Amino acid sequence: xFPYLPHEDAISAPFWAATRERKLVxxxxxxxxxxxxxxxAICISCAxxxxxxxxxxxxxxxxxxxxxxxxxxxxxxPPYVIARVLLSEKVIMLTRLVGIxxxxxxxxxxxxxxxxxxxxxLPVFG
Amino acid sequence: xxTPVIVGAAECDLGVTNKSILELQAQGVTRALADAxxxxxxxxxxxxxxxxxxxxxxxxxxxxxxxxxxDSTFAGGSSFEMYVARAYHAVASGQCNxxxxxxxxxxxxxxxxxxxxxxxxxxxxxxxETAYGPLFPLSYxxxxxxxxxxxxxxxxxALSEIAISAxxxxxxxxKAYRYGSASLTDSELESADLISSPLRASDCCLVTDGGGAxxxxxxxxxxxxxxxxxxxxxxxxxxxxxxMTTHRDLRVTGAKQSGDLAFAMAGVSRSDxxxxxxxxxxxxxxxxxxxxxxxxxxxxxxxxxxDGKTRxxxxxxxxxxxxxLSYCHPGQYGILLLIEAVRQLRGECxxxxxxxxxxxxxxxxxxxxxxxxxxxxxxx
Ligand SMILES: [Zn+2]
Numbered sequence: 001x002f003p004y005l006p007h008e009d010a011i012s013a014p015f016w017a018a019t020r021e022r023k024l025v026x027x028x029x030x031x032x033x034x035x036x037x038x039x040x041a042i043c044i045s046c047a048x049x050x051x052x053x054x055x056x057x058x059x060x061x062x063x064x065x066x067x068x069x070x071x072x073x074x075x076x077x078p079p080y081v082i083a084r085v086l087l088s089e090k091v092i093m094l095t096r097l098v099g100i101x102x103x104x105x106x107x108x109x110x111x112x113x114x115x116x117x118x119x120x121x122l123p124v125f126g
Numbered sequence: 127x128x129t130p131v132i133v134g135a136a137e138c139d140l141g142v143t144n145k146s147i148l149e150l151q152a153q154g155v156t157r158a159l160a161d162a163x164x165x166x167x168x169x170x171x172x173x174x175x176x177x178x179x180x181x182x183x184x185x186x187x188x189x190x191x192x193x194x195x196x197d198s199t200f201a202g203g204s205s206f207e208m209y210v211a212r213a214y215h216a217v218a219s220g221q222c223n224x225x226x227x228x229x230x231x232x233x234x235x236x237x238x239x240x241x242x243x244x245x246x247x248x249x250x251x252x253x254x255e256t257a258y259g260p261l262f263p264l265s266y267x268x269x270x271x272x273x274x275x276x277x278x279x280x281x282x283x284a285l286s287e288i289a290i291s292a293x294x295x296x297x298x299x300x301k302a303y304r305y306g307s308a309s310l311t312d313s314e315l316e317s318a319d320l321i322s323s324p325l326r327a328s329d330c331c332l333v334t335d336g337g338g339a340x341x342x343x344x345x346x347x348x349x350x351x352x353x354x355x356x357x358x359x360x361x362x363x364x365x366x367x368x369x370m371t372t373h374r375d376l377r378v379t380g381a382k383q384s385g386d387l388a389f390a391m392a393g394v395s396r397s398d399x400x401x402x403x404x405x406x407x408x409x410x411x412x413x414x415x416x417x418x419x420x421x422x423x424x425x426x427x428x429x430x431x432x433d434g435k436t437r438x439x440x441x442x443x444x445x446x447x448x449x450x451l452s453y454c455h456p457g458q459y460g461i462l463l464l465i466e467a468v469r470q471l472r473g474e475c476x477x478x479x480x481x482x483x484x485x486x487x488x489x490x491x492x493x494x495x496x497x498x499x500x501x502x503x504x505x506x
Contacts, residue, residue: 004257007247012254037371038250064276064376066268067323068261072242076259082322084269084371092371094255105276122257 002116003075012039014053019121022113025053026089037091058111060087060125065103085109085125099126130217131348131355132503134162134341135468138230140454141303143335147177148188150230150337155189158339163352164224171195171216171225171342173209176458185228195222201365202492203405205229206460207499211361213342223343227464230337231456239333239457255370261322264330264408266494268322270376271410275324277377277425282324284428285409286315289328289451291436292406296448298438298478303332304452329409331450331459338465356468359394359485360502362387367496377425380498381418381489388500389420394485396420399502401470401486402442403463406449415489416444419500443480446470460490464501471505 008016018025026035029043029051042049065083068076081097097103098112109125116122136157138150145153151174159165166189175198177184182196195216199208206227213225233239243262245252260266275281293310296302310328318326348355364380367373389396402421406412413427421442422430436444445451447466450459467486469475488501 002257002259004245004259006253006257008253009248038254038369040250064269064273066260066265066272066325067320068259068265069320069322070241070261072259072261073240073245078259080259082258082260082265082269084376092374094258094260094370096258105273116257 001077002114002122004073005116005118011041015039016120018053019123020119022121024056024058024111024123026056026091027051028054035089035091037093056111057088060085060109062097062103062105062107062109063092064105065097083125093123096124097126098124127218128220128344128346130214130342130358131345132340132358132468133343133348133351133353133355134158134164135338135465136161137301137338137462137465138336140301140336141334142234143232144235145232145335147230147232148184150232150335151177151185151228152188154228154230154337154339155226158226158228158341161353162341164341166191168224169193169226171213171222173197173213173225173227174229175200175205176229176231193222195225201497203407203458203460204363204490204492204497204499205458206464207361207488207490207501208363210342210358210464210501211363211499214358214361217342217344223347225342226339227342227461228337228339229456229458229461231458232335233457234334251369260370263494264325265322266370267408267410268325270414270495271324271329271408273376274410274413278428280428280432284413284431285329287431288406288409288412289315291431291434292445292449292451294437295446295478296452299448299453302448302453303334304448325408325410331407331455332452334454334456336454336456336462338461340461340464340468354472355506356471357504357506358501359504360388360390360392361500362391363497363499365497368493370494373495377414379414379418379491379495381415381491381500384498384500385419385489388502392502394502399485399487400443400483401446401467401480402444403467403486403488404445405459405463405489405491406445406451407455407459407491409451411491411495412445414495415491418498419487419489438478446475446478446480458492463488463490467503471503
């Protein structure tokens, strides 16, 4: 189902470590009072390296979605639904929608998890 | 300051060629030079990509020349519109005198295209997006289309009209992959395979070999050449994202910035344009570019095109070679936008010629709507 195991690095390691406990954490800059996605070495508003991790509320809305009917690579099993979800933290994540019969833009969704084979997990929404 | 002009344009073989990339490159370059009345030894600038890691060096070596200017900006299909700007500056300043902008791909013969795209494990996209399994770049365009259809009443019909119109033009272009086929019917459009909803196979560009070249030199040299020079009146570009999550509004692309810059430089208005060549990697790409470039307001592109004005004989000739949807799509289509614009302005397009074409726009997009570049050309 999820054949691709993402690489991680020093910047993204805290995100992936948190997924082992099914916690979605997002970088936060206290100077700018804003979250950013994806994790980076600096805040993209003020360039500080002084970023912290905050646990996300897990609530969001569907910005847009698409049902994928062809496999992008070996091991993927379509059809499945890819989406851009706007979190209440005002960042957009790429994710999957699970257990939603007919998805719609602007629909309210909540965080759930899909396990990767190495014990990490991918945040998905439903 | 010298005045750069375009003096040559030609395609290499298109479709299914069973030729190598460099053989196709050599074809495109020599045909464009012959069109201009120049020789390989006259070339002192090269802009190209997608041959190898060192693409411009590869082509220079293959052609047996040692250029004073090279560029291998790799920004997907808009790279070639960007090269026009780079070459313009190089020729205007006198850094070099004859630049060849070229591209070739053998992706269909070589079966080198993958639906998942090229994954580079260290990038943020690979770390945070690849695992979910989007088609790349297709699923991003699909989400843009989904949002468009959700927000704009005639959105789905407008996407289909882009494909229908492109096919009508292709039926007039003997070099088009779909030349000799038939008009697209509603039932064909509705039954085409869904690839990444709402996009169906009929919303997606062809996968073919092909490419070509254009030649830019200064107006002094052009005076002694046989071809009719085409003026480079304006250009602009915009780079917005590589992640599928960075850009806030899927319906607003970098075409706004690139178009505004190009029109300001050219000093012409949208209504002055006679021929419009907009990258159609997917039907949604063209619709968003139409709006971004200001030919229609945001969300008004659908109604703008649904009266059929973009088809042959219409008041807004669009993608007059048949586009990436029905003519040729060799992976990076940007060079072919320029070649068609040049030919229309020189009046060489036969059955598909737009009468009295004096001003043309070529607008490229690359990646996942990541880059946009606009070029405005004028007849002499
Ligand atoms: Zn900050």
